[in-house]
Amino acid sequence: MDKQMMPPDVVVRRLPLYARTLAYLQQEGKKSVSSQELGARINVTAAQIRKDLSYFGQLGKQGIGYNVDELLQHINRILGLSQDWNVVLVGLGPLGQAIARYSGFGEKGIHIVGLFDVDPHKVGTEFAGLTIRHVDELPMVAREHQVRMAIVAVSAEHAQEVVELLVKAGVEAILNYAPVIVQVPTGVWVRHIDPVSLLHSMTYYLARESTLPPA
Amino acid sequence: MDKQMMPPDVVVRRLPLYARTLAYLQQEGKKSVSSQELGARINVTAAQIRKDLSYFGQLGKQGIGYNVDELLQHINRILGLSQDWNVVLVGLGPLGQAIARYSGFGEKGIHIVGLFDVDPHKVGTEFAGLTIRHVDELPMVAREHQVRMAIVAVSAEHAQEVVELLVKAGVEAILNYAPVIVQVPTGVWVRHIDPVSLLHSMTYYLARESTLPPA
Known part of the structure; x- marks a missing residue:
């Protein structure tokens, strides 16, 4: 990719919204979509859509719009979603439990492969099909499952410490x-x-x- | 406020982060903070901090920085946090339950005053100190508690419908x-x-x- 064509982070953040919306359009049986129509669904202007997508090549056709299947596949590839991603989740309080049980991750290629806590009442118990482990086992599990991403659902007091453990275990992307x-x-x-x-x-x-x- | 001084939404979105960080600094006993120090905590540049805060008047002193107490109080006033806010929560699945039990809202002036669902197994039961009600009762509760904000934790299929009910009930701000x-x-x-x-x-x-x- 040309250096001057590197998309700013704000555009990268919008790409998943395009992908999600295109997936809904696909479910609705739509074959093509205009930048106006796509923009209206995402609450951005048609001009913004065209500008955002121009970072990733010539994707639409004047007067015809975007081919839904092709654009979705293209964006998924750009987002690295032609592969699945293993993540670990740290913190199994009420929020962490809701996250662990949420089916929306797996449907979108995000697989929670490890649950971690420090509470002795939780460590060793089963939850959402996995055994909750002590954070000391993080490096081992991260290595074993080639984990590069993590979700942190611990208290504010412990977040920085947990993030440092994750980084040490090789994690490169964290949702906090x-x-x-x-x-x-x-x-x-x-x-x-x-x-x-x-x-x-x-x-x-x-x-x-x-x-x-x-x- | 001068029209040309209206802050863009991206600045408004950063204000709560300033407030949160200032509250932590206050807890740590700090009396003043430089734009460099504040910026480092929030991961924005010192120049950005100064530019953001310039929308809201002359707040810092050259070479001294910002008075933590004063700046926090000022930002809280700007954010409308000198008053408390009543919100309703719609959807009491695992995520909604975690939200209803989260103490972080109340500590920051956000009070959940109504829980709503449509599941007959949930409606009428107690949760987190409130009775879960049927969404049909939304308009009544919203009126009674002067609710202007809502949190939506229902499935993707029902979200638009719920949002329309909330808007009809007078809600002006929605966290979806x-x-x-x-x-x-x-x-x-x-x-x-x-x-x-x-x-x-x-x-x-x-x-x-x-x-x-x-x-």
Whole structure:
């Protein structure tokens, strides 16, 4: 890929939304889709869709739009989804348990191959078809299953420590549910899931509206 | 606020991270913080911090940095967090149950005042100190508790329908955990929590690395 054509991260983050939406269109039996139609589903403009996809080659045809099957297959390949990915999950509290039981990962090529906790009441028990192991066994399991990704669902206090264990075990991409921004070395990716911050980013707008003078 | 000073949404989304980080600094007993230090914790540049905060007035002092208490209080006010917010939660599957039990919302001024589902085995039962009600009762509860925000944790198939019920009941901001992009009318805010898409936005980079020729 040409250096100047490297897509910015914001575009990379939108690609999975395109893939998901194209998969829905495929299920609905659609053969082609315009950038307008795709944009409306994802809440971005048609121009943005065309610009985003232009990073990855000439994909649409003027006046015809995108071939749904082809575009989906192409984006899945770009996203590295022609292969499956093994992940480990650390933290089996109520949230971790919900994550472990969520079938949406496996359907999308993400396989949870290891569950970890430190609670002696949990370690050694079965959950969602796997045995919960002590985090000390992380390096072994990561090596055995060629794990490059992890999901962290521990408390804010323990998140940084767990992330460091994961990085040491060779993990290169982390999805962090703990309400704290974790630090990772260069070459390791991290995304945060933070419902409180997302809600607060909306109270900003609601508070503004409610302070408007009555009409 | 001056029209030209309206912060873009990306800045608004970062504000809660500033607030969270300042609260941690406050707990650690720090009185002041530089834009460098704050930036390092949030993984943005010092210049970005200064630019973001400049939308909200002159907040720091050259060479001294930001007063932690004052900046936190100021950001909380901007985010509308000098008041508490009532929210309802729709969908009491494993994920909804984990959300209902999560103490992190209440600590940050977000109060879940209603739980809703349609499953007759769930409706009428107690969970996390509340009675699960049928979604038909949504308008009544929303009115009674002046609810303007909601969390949606139903399946992809039902998310759009539930969102429409919420909007009809007067909800103006929705946090959607269902793996589908929901459509809302103008004036209603929505944020999506989508772990699969976040993981896929990282497999993009991992797939790239592993296809590099060996050194």
